[in-house]
């Protein structure tokens with residue numbers, strides 16, 4: 001699965017589209033806010049692949065992080081931020 005990110009050069013609105021195969025970067029969708037043609041923002045694919053791992057530094061004891069949502073929930077509960085969520 002590939003997530004393509006588009007950004008509107010006029011209003012800065014960001015949109016994402018999910019593709020099974022590599023998207024055609026020249027066929028950017030129109031901005032859903034202002035209607036201008038968006039530009040494709042290439043992002044490294046590993047940003048979107050989440051492998052379960054043991055987080056040893058963020059919390060008071062090691063925690064097996066099962067998903068990005070799991071990490072987000074834990075981080076919110078503990079009031080910390082993780083670079084893995086950016």
Ligand SMILES: [Zn+2]
Nearest residue numbers: 008011031034
């Ligand atoms: Zn726009």
